[in-house]
């Protein structure tokens with residue numbers, strides 16, 4: 018039986034940082050989904066060069082919460098994830114859908130802290146390149 | 148407007164209308180076509196494929212009546228011609244005026260007037276109606292006799308065989324196909340035909356057909372006889388010239404309407420084309436000369452001056468899987484001509500070239516058993532030989548062998564069906580037609596019998612046109628090339644492969660799963676082991692099929708579709724306990740839908756415990772081997788199809804491949820398991836099993852084709868082993884077996900030579916590879932359940948592993964859960980959460996946080 022639970026928050030100032038998982042449990046190039054306090058979800062990835070990215074988990078084309086389960090790779094050098102649903106490819110840095118640049122996922126900051134990976138609950142305001 | 152009336156809507160009549168329309172863009176001719184058959188023109192040359200799965204629609208020729216200038220009157224026969232008033236009367240009592248009239252009435256099969264020729268069980272083989280009658284008669288029949296061992300007779304024998312009958316062929320001459328092949332070729336041909344299970348009786352003259360007791364009839368061949376349920380006559384054709392005869396037109400010396408070089412009859416307003424015409428005293432029984440006549444008449448009608456001066460009667464065919472080709476002066480009738488013969492019965496090939504007295508010019512030839520040299524040789528007829536004649540027919544060496552296209556002069560005819568020369572094809576390529584498809588539509592080459600298609604490919608290659616087969620931006624290689632690399636280097640990880648052989652970068656959703664599949668098929672090992680896990684797409688990663696709302700479906704393997712009541716009950720209980728939607732699939736098993744990621748391990752725990760294993764519905768892998776009940780229950784079954792299906796499914800389960808692989812086994816020719824729609828299909832025969840390959844349903848349905856017949860079980864399994872490993876190694880990504888075979892140089896013949904004759908010498912290695920697969924197999928789901936690391940991935944959220952994804956909700960339909968649709972987002976959009984905000988706050992039991 019499952020119980021509905023909500024994640025703890027690690028606060029710093031006004032930013033809400035959500036502890037996602039222990040650093041060593043995030044396999045390179047394989048995402049995980051992270052539940053945010055407000056019920057939103059992000060897809061969290063570690064690329065092979067050890068960079069962490071988080072973008073909205075819900076595939077905007079199908080409304081299914083599956084981006085974390087996509088294949089991580091790159092297109093023209095841009096790190097990407099391909100939605101497992103209809104295979105749209107999203108840039109991990111900007112959230113922009115490379116197959117349809119009118120569509121973009123929100124991105125979230127990610128940091129490592131105390132052996133945990135944290136995702137900032139608030140999405141980034143702009144598609145600022147990190 | 149001028150009135151053109153065409154009598155006959157067969158292949159040549161059709162071609163004539165097409166050719167007239169091509170030359171008459173302004174529509175100055177109003178065309179009326181009278182067709183006696185109830186259906187529009189169809190491809191008679193391919194008629195026999197009707198028994199091989201082709202439908203009436205597949206055979207139909209392009210519709211020409213759309214232009215408005217053409218009126219097709221089907222089911223209407225021309226009954227008389229009045230050359231004075233220039234009118235034609237029809238079977239419906241209509242009278243049509245004409246300015247020009249074309250006779251394209253074809254021919255009818257000749258039925259020798261022996262006693263009994265008119266019994267109900269006697270048939271002919273010319274129209275779709277004839278074939279329907281033969282199929283009907285074959286129901287419940289066991290034996291069929293074909294009278295006539297020519298080209299059509301052998302096609303008819305094959306048809307009877309495909310209908311499940313023991314077929315016999317009776318030929319008066321001392322060998323089969325006497326018109327096309329000589330004694331040496333005929334001897335080998337007879338032998339190869341017998342091997343397919345057809346009984347051959349040569350030098351046998353039919354004397355009578357007598358109604359029989361046990362069988363429907365007894366066919367008397369002098370002293371001998373054959374008891375049979377049906378007879379098909381195929382001893383020759385007679386031009387349908389009655390109507391012309393009655394109208395007073397001049398006849399040819401051996402029947403047919405006499406025509407001059409412009410294809411005009413003795414009445415200048417009347418032309419004749421195709422099999423009803425006698426041109427310079429010859430009646431041609433092939434479509435290519437008929438088409439050439441049609442072009443001539445169309446040109447004449449447009450005011451041109453084209454003439455018909457005889458035609459190429461070259462033939463290449465595959466009868467009962469046996470290649471036969473003959474071209475040019477195959478019987479060595481040119482004075483002084485010499486023969487170069489290669490007779491190799493153990494190698495199952497006979498080849499003869501006829502050359503001029505100084506051995507410099509090719510005049511003709513005969514190929515039996517292996518006609519791969521045909522496409523290169525036929526266009527050379529009448530031209531300088533590019534080398535030693537024996538060399539040209541010597542067995543093909545590694546890399547294709549035979550004759551290079553460069554040896555051909557520009558005026559050499561590459562496509563004889565449509566009289567297209569190498570020069571024409573070259574200019575079409577130069578105009579930017581860079582694949583076979585566009586060459587076909589631009590030049591018509593390859594759209595007839597298809598035997599010149601390999602030539603078109605070679606011409607494209609020799610013109611330097613190459614289609615990229617790069618997998619994606621990360622690899623310039625094709626899937627098959629990557630298999631080669633992996634096999635020869637022993638590389639076992641994607642990282643190493645892309646570092647050493649890729650173009651840089653980290654791969655993508657195309658190359659990663661493709662490489663994962665290659666690594667899995669070469670190396671075995673669990674697909675979620677180590678780095679491999681990150682290569683799998685979501686289905687393989689969660690060993691389940693992703694559904695539109697983010698849930699997964701679960702398909703336990705049910706080999707051959709056979710399942711005990713106890714196991715059925717377990718499936719029912721699991722579905723009930725986890726609230727899953729259940730459905731019987733098209734693959735003879737049961738699919739449980741609506742499982743959330745975090746539920747999968749518990750569901751599979753129950754299933755594995757009850758003895759189920761992964762059905763690989765999620766993988767590019769073997770799916771199911773369907774079966775019918777076979778001998779166990781069915782009164783028609785001739786082999787145990789269930790046992791065979793189960794054996795095969797258990798043998799090949801888990802095999803990763805370029806695309807999914809499906810199979811089926813039917814217990815008799817009634818084919819209840821639909822084996823011929825599968826990548827490999829097996830149909831039981833009295834003597835063993837027939838193996839078909841290259842079928843699929845789906846987007847572009849294909850019927851599987853016969854690879855080998857009457858195999859014993861061990862040989863069957865060996866051939867399938869070879870076939871599957873060869874496929875997994877050489878096919879393209881997402882290429883099913885049908886497309887793979889179509890793309891293969893030499894097609895099914897080549898495949899057969901590799902699988903059956905081991906022409907590449909790799910059969911033993913292919914079998915070893917399959918043996919390795921079989922002994923390395925273990926159930927993927929059991930592997931996950933036994934490994935905590937792998938299990939740890941089956942969580943909904945990294946930070947809330949047991950919390951169901953709030954976006955997943957269900958409605959109820961017909962008493963079962965279905966995705967609530969349109970799929971809602973679980974939560975309304977909220978502004979970015981600030982500290983302390985958020986919905987209900989409950990303490991968090993995430994074990995990872997502890």
Ligand code: SRM
Pocket residue numbers: 692693694700701702730731732733734735736737738764770771807809824825842843844845846847883
């Ligand atoms: C469940 C099932 C339909 C059913 O309710 O009966 C089904 C369901 C799906 N089929 Fe199918 N196919 C199912 C039998 C078939 C059949 C019939 C058969 O196998 O006898 C065919 C035609 C035969 C064939 O494949 O040649 C079939 C032709 C396809 C195709 C087209 C393949 C092609 O070559 O064109 C696809 C798409 C693909 O694989 O790329 C496809 C893909 C799919 C996928 C996997 C689509 C997807 O990616 O989500 C569906 C999800 C399955 C799931 O979630 O479990 N399915 N699919 C059947 C499962 C059979 C099984 O027990 O494994």
Ligand SMILES: Cc1cc2nc3c(=O)[nH]c(=O)nc-3n(C[C@H](O)[C@H](O)[C@H](O)COP(=O)(O)OP(=O)(O)OC[C@H]3O[C@@H](n4cnc5c(N)ncnc54)[C@H](O)[C@@H]3O)c2cc1C
Pocket residue numbers: 154155156157158159160161181182183184191192193194195223224225226251252253254272273274299302387390420421422423431432433434435437464596
């Ligand atoms: C099984 C089979 C396999 C063959 N294989 C090959 C092959 O591999 N290669 C090859 O080159 N050729 C092959 N042929 C021969 C080829 O099909 C013929 O050469 C070709 O069809 C001739 O075309 P046609 O238009 O002259 O005659 P048909 O195609 O016979 O058409 C004549 C049409 O006219 C109709 N008709 C006749 N009289 C009248 C009338 N009074 N009023 C109205 N309509 C009338 C007939 O019903 C018929 O539909 C094969 C033939 C058969 C039967």
Ligand code: SF4
Pocket residue numbers: 775776777778781782783784785788813814815816817818819820
């Ligand atoms: S294929 Fe033949 S043996 Fe199998 S069920 Fe059908 S009729 Fe019976």
Ligand code: FES
Pocket residue numbers: 561562563564565592593594595596597598599600
């Ligand atoms: S030779 Fe028959 S299609 Fe070209």
